[in-house]
Amino acid sequence: MFDPAPEYPYPDAHRPDEAPAPHALLGPVLGLLGTWRGRGRGEYPTLAGDFTYAQEVTFSHDGRPFLHYETRAWLLDADDAPLRPSARESGWWRLQPDGRVEALITQPTGIAEILVGRADGTTVDLATHEVALAPTAKEVNATRRRYTLADDGTLTFVHDLAAVGQPLQHHLSAQLRRQV
Numbered sequence: 723m724f725d726p727a728p729e730y731p732y733p734d735a736h737r738p739d740e741a742p743a744p745h746a747l748l749g750p751v752l753g754l755l756g757t758w759r760g761r762g763r764g765e766y767p768t769l770a771g772d773f774t775y776a777q778e779v780t781f782s783h784d785g786r787p788f789l790h791y792e793t794r795a796w797l798l799d800a801d802d803a804p805l806r807p808s809a810r811e812s813g814w815w816r817l818q819p820d821g822r823v824e825a826l827i828t829q830p831t832g833i834a835e836i837l838v839g840r841a842d843g844t845t846v847d848l849a850t851h852e853v854a855l856a857p858t859a860k861e862v863n864a865t866r867r868r869y870t871l872a873d874d875g876t877l878t879f880v881h882d883l884a885a886v887g888q889p890l891q892h893h894l895s896a897q898l899r900r901q902v
């Protein structure tokens with residue numbers, strides 16, 4: 723007789739004081755744990771104009787030396803009402819000794835990125851190591867992502883993009899607040 727497995731016994735923690743205890747290597751990114759929500763503005767020279775959007779970002783861990791990262795964005799109209807779903811990403815941020823970070827991030831648009839960079843407790847700065855594209859994905863060559871934690875519980879996010887023949891330049895900036 724088939725015996726199904728019980729519920730997954732190792733739930734993720736979304737706060738530093740929640741079990742399981744965070745791995746020591748997560749020290750430089752502990753301030754990111756949890757769910758963040760806010761608004762941003764985007765642009766790119768190939769687009770007709772700039773746009774405003776809302777974004778939700780979640781970081782969690784299961785006691786091992788990596789973060790689970792997930793984000794969903796949606797475009798806003800001039801009255802701040804939802805216009806349509808936009809970018810989604812998920813992945814893994816692997817913490818190394820000395821605050822080095824290796825991030826693996828995938829998108830439903832056929833883009834898979836490996837980024838490398840550093841975390842120092844208040845900022846995380848990641849730049850492309852390699853991009854892999856599904857056969858029908860748009861051409862993306864590189865990104866740079868900077869996350870900065872301010873004292874008042876605000877997380878700012880700046881995203882530069884080299885894609886569709888354009889050099890690396892600003893695509894997105896957002897300000898997010900931690901959700902309780």
Ligand code: HEM
Binds near residue numbers: 764795811860
């Ligand atoms: C908060 C996250 C993001 C938002 C809100 C966003 C928003 C947008 C919007 C509104 C467009 C115009 C096309 C459309 O309406 O869909 C666009 C284009 C594009 N985005 Fe983003 N984006 C985000 C993240 C990213 C990321 C992470 C990448 C790459 C790693 C990326 C790469 C591109 C590319 C390649 C284009 C197409 C440009 C073109 O074909 O001219 N975006 N984005």
